[in-house]
Amino acid sequence: MDTNALATGLSVASAFEGRHAAIMATFRKRLLTVTGELGLDQDQMDQIVAQAGQVLDDVTASLRTGQPEINEVRIGLASQAGPKPAPRAVIHPVDSLRAANELIEPVLDAVIETAAGLPDATCIFRTANQALQRSVLTRIRWSSESYLAFLLDRVRQAQMAERRRIARELHDRVGGPTSVVNRNLQLAKRYAEVDLNRLQEKVEVAYEASVQSMDALRGVATDLRLESEFNNLEQALRGFVSAMTDGSAVVDLAISGDESWVPAEALAELFLVVREALRNAFHHAGASTIVSHIDIAPHEVRAWVGDDGQGFDPASGRSVHGHGLTSMRERIELLGGKLVVQTAPGRGTHIEIFVPLSRKT
Ligand SMILES: Nc1ncnc2c1ncn2[C@@H]1O[C@H](COP(=O)(O)OP(=O)(O)O)[C@@H](O)[C@H]1O
Ligand SMILES: [Mg+2]
Numbered sequence: 001m002d003t004n005a006l007a008t009g010l011s012v013a014s015a016f017e018g019r020h021a022a023i024m025a026t027f028r029k030r031l032l033t034v035t036g037e038l039g040l041d042q043d044q045m046d047q048i049v050a051q052a053g054q055v056l057d058d059v060t061a062s063l064r065t066g067q068p069e070i071n072e073v074r075i076g077l078a079s080q081a082g083p084k085p086a087p088r089a090v091i092h093p094v095d096s097l098r099a100a101n102e103l104i105e106p107v108l109d110a111v112i113e114t115a116a117g118l119p120d121a122t123c124i125f126r127t128a129n130q131a132l133q134r135s136v137l138t139r140i141r142w143s144s145e146s147y148l149a150f151l152l153d154r155v156r157q158a159q160m161a162e163r164r165r166i167a168r169e170l171h172d173r174v175g176g177p178t179s180v181v182n183r184n185l186q187l188a189k190r191y192a193e194v195d196l197n198r199l200q201e202k203v204e205v206a207y208e209a210s211v212q213s214m215d216a217l218r219g220v221a222t223d224l225r226l227e228s229e230f231n232n233l234e235q236a237l238r239g240f241v242s243a244m245t246d247g248s249a250v251v252d253l254a255i256s257g258d259e260s261w262v263p264a265e266a267l268a269e270l271f272l273v274v275r276e277a278l279r280n281a282f283h284h285a286g287a288s289t290i291v292s293h294i295d296i297a298p299h300e301v302r303a304w305v306g307d308d309g310q311g312f313d314p315a316s317g318r319s320v321h322g323h324g325l326t327s328m329r330e331r332i333e334l335l336g337g338k339l340v341v342q343t344a345p346g347r348g349t350h351i352e353i354f355v356p357l358s359r360k361t
């Protein structure tokens with residue numbers, strides 16, 4: 001770069017830098033008009049605005065040297081000395097693309113205004129345009145990779161939680177009665193020659209417990225089979241309800257709409273979530289009525305699971321007990337949806353689920 005070009009580069013860069021605040025103001029305004037559609041939270045907005053600021057820095061640095069300069073360390077692609085950057089909000093690749101769309105125009109407008117009248121305006125525009133494209137595309141690539149890693153991690157966590165649940169079910173539902181069988185047979189042996197009445201009593205208790213343990217084992221096996229053979233939501237839920245029903249609660253299960261409107265993975269997740277809500281109603285509520293309605297529309301699924309049982313304090317439900325409620329919420333949020341639990345001691349439990357179908361995760 002000769003001295004003249006260097007001087008031009010420096011002055012164009014500083015003129016462009018003087019427009020940063022105005023570009024960011026326009027970008028924020030444009031972003032806000034689409035935020036409703038994007039449904040971004042504050043952390044995600046902050047992250048997008050920070051990334052946009054870095055894109056402007058890349059364009060400025062490129063105008064200074066006359067060639068595209070992308071700072072990969074700031075994106076997180078290159079190795080970095082010093083402390084690791086704070087974890088970033090996870091942004092769906094579609095949202096990244098739409099945010100980029102709102103940034104490109106104000107940046108190019110500002111470049112055109114900065115270069116207007118200068119002899120090498122075309123060259124300046126080309127450099128800025130190249131830098132802008134590379135900076136934005138590299139960021140989108142990075143954010144898509146991060147999003148994928150985040151999804152894979154969630155899937156792994158969900159699998160682990162499911163394994164822990166099966167282990168707990170086996171331990172609590174099968175292990176409990178099995179140890180009663182064992183203990184009572186031990187006692188029966190002890191009474192065998194001294195007290196026939198007590199012997200008979202212990203054998204009866206052991207027999208009852210063995211029936212319970214077999215039922216529990218069958219229940220756990222049915223759960224696993226339904227999960228592995230899952231291909232129809234209604235069938236799988238009806239199978240689950242009939243395996244769980246012991247006659248103490250009336251169950252009203254209704255599904256409307258066409259299951260083929262829902263992507264297969266989302267349907268399988270919905271099954272796991274509704275099943276956990278039903279399982280909780282059977283296990284914890286002591287309800288006389290359990291209602292579950294699922295409405296499938298081409299653009300969304302809405303589901304309700306409610307019971308008239310004892311309810312619970314949602315704060316203690318989350319902190320003290322299992323992972324069921326947490327993983328239900330996570331699964332639905334991963335589908336871009338929302339899950340709301342309404343409950344209080346003595347007031348039953350009502351779970352409302354909403355999943356949009358327009359966007360595939
Ligand atoms: N429908 C319900 N009725 C009453 N209590 C419930 C209901 N659903 C959940 N709970 C309470 O919330 C707790 C947490 O539920 P969950 O996260 O599914 O874990 P787990 O079922 O393994 O205990 C339960 O242990 C129970 O105390
Ligand atoms: Mg549970």
